[in-house]
Amino acid sequence: MFPKWTNKAVKIGLLFFALAGAGVAGAAGLVHQPSFTDVGYSPEQPVPFSHKLHAGDMGMDCRFCHTSVEQSAVSSVPPTQTCMVCHTRVRTDSKLLLPVRESFASGKPVEWVKIHKLPDFAYFNHKAHVSSGVSCVSCHGRVDQMQEVAQVQPLNMSWCLDCHRNPAPNIRPKEFVTKLDWVPPRDPVEIGRELVKANKINPPVNCGGCHR
Ligand code: HEC
Ligand code: HEC
Ligand code: HEC
Ligand code: HEC
Numbered sequence: 136m137f138p139k140w141t142n143k144a145v146k147i148g149l150l151f152f153a154l155a156g157a158g159v160a161g162a163a164g165l166v167h168q169p170s171f172t173d174v175g176y177s178p179e180q181p182v183p184f185s186h187k188l189h190a191g192d193m194g195m196d197c198r199f200c201h202t203s204v205e206q207s208a209v210s211s212v213p214p215t216q217t218c219m220v221c222h223t224r225v226r227t228d229s230k231l232l233l234p235v236r237e238s239f240a241s242g243k244p245v246e247w248v249k250i251h252k253l254p255d256f257a258y259f260n261h262k263a264h265v266s267s268g269v270s271c272v273s274c275h276g277r278v279d280q281m282q283e284v285a286q287v288q289p290l291n292m293s294w295c296l297d298c299h300r301n302p303a304p305n306i307r308p309k310e311f312v313t314k315l316d317w318v319p320p321r322d323p324v325e326i327g328r329e330l331v332k333a334n335k336i337n338p339p340v341n342c343g344g345c346h347r
């Protein structure tokens with residue numbers, strides 16, 4: 136019949152109706168928005184890993200660590216082995232890196248806290264975006280300047296749809312998707328429009344595109 140998310144939405148609708156009917160003031164406040172709308176969310180991590188240092192100052196490409204971002208739906212966080220490429224030799228006595236060394240010795244992954252999270256009833260795919268020329272910066276901001284990653288976009292439905300209806304301003308040549316400080320050589324919207332046309336970019340705006 137209906138997919139699961141419909142049921143959830145109906146339930147939320149009914150709850151709201153019931154509360155409003157009972158004349159409970161501020162009922163809307165009870166229909167709590169979950170964490171995926173939390174702009175600014177930046178949980179404490181087990182290791183104070185700095186994107187500013189590694190991706191910004193040292194200029195490491197995002198894909199060195201987020202290896203699957205171009206090939207799959209999810210853009211996993213790197214395994215400890217990736218850190219140890221350098222940290223078997225660099226800062227080997229750093230206290231801050233103790234959990235990384237312990238993880239390397241035990242084989243148990245570092246327990247990074249997830250920051251960006253959509254509800255299960257919404258479908259998202261990194262590959263589809265990155266391979267169409269949408270840069271990480273459009274959705275995650277200037278991560279290369281962040282000491283600690285924080286969510287900068289609401290990740291809600293209207294935010295998704297705003298871009299899907301008018302993607303051109305956010306489309307750049309594919310080779311620059313991980314170059315967050317890319318400076319367009321001319322009007323970026325014009326470049327975007329040309330790429331949208333040439334590559335027949337046409338993001339879904341129908342419900343089934345994102346609710347499968
Ligand atoms: C040296 C490895 C490394 C590089 C290079 C790197 N990252 Fe990360 N990234 C991590 C680790 C480790 C985490 C998990 C800890 C954290 O959130 O800081 C992470 C987390 C993230 C998150 C948050 C994930 C979540 O939980 O929602 C985003 C977004 C992100 N990185 C984007 C980028 C972008 C964009 C670049 C390139 C500009 C980049 N990263 C480069 C290692 C790296
Ligand atoms: C390409 C090499 C390289 C990789 C890969 C790398 N780092 Fe680093 N990292 C460095 C360098 C170099 C420094 C020290 C910079 C300095 O001299 O201040 C550093 C510093 C750090 C520090 C600060 C240590 C201190 O005592 O101040 C932490 C924490 C850290 N890295 C965590 C990580 C984690 C976690 C990963 C894997 C997700 C990682 N690094 C991957 C090169 C790397
Ligand atoms: C069109 C928007 C968009 C773009 C472009 C984008 N991301 Fe994401 N990213 C998201 C969303 C939404 C999530 C949460 C996904 C979920 O919970 O299913 C996320 C989650 C992540 C995560 C956490 C792991 C995961 O997959 O859930 C990492 C790491 C990440 N992004 C890195 C990157 C990097 C690196 C780039 C550029 C190469 C990038 N993202 C480009 C929207 C985007
Ligand atoms: C900054 C622009 C932008 C934002 C923000 C954005 N998208 Fe997209 N989306 C695109 C583009 C561009 C495409 C690729 C369309 C194409 O290649 O025809 C796309 C494609 C898709 C597709 C089709 C991929 C496939 O595998 O069929 C889905 C699903 C999707 N986006 C979901 C989302 C969701 C969910 C969000 C919000 C969490 C979101 N998008 C936010 C620009 C964006």
Ligand code: HEC
Pocket residue numbers: 140144147171253254257290291292293295296299339340341342343344345346
């Ligand atoms: C481009 C992707 C996209 C498209 C297209 C889309 N949605 Fe969504 N929708 C989302 C995302 C992401 C969320 C979760 C974030 C939120 O609640 O804002 C969501 C949430 C919802 C919710 C739950 C709201 C809640 O508060 O839990 C309903 C109901 C919904 N969508 C209905 C629809 C309908 C009906 C359509 C077609 C007219 C549609 N969506 C098209 C991305 C999309």
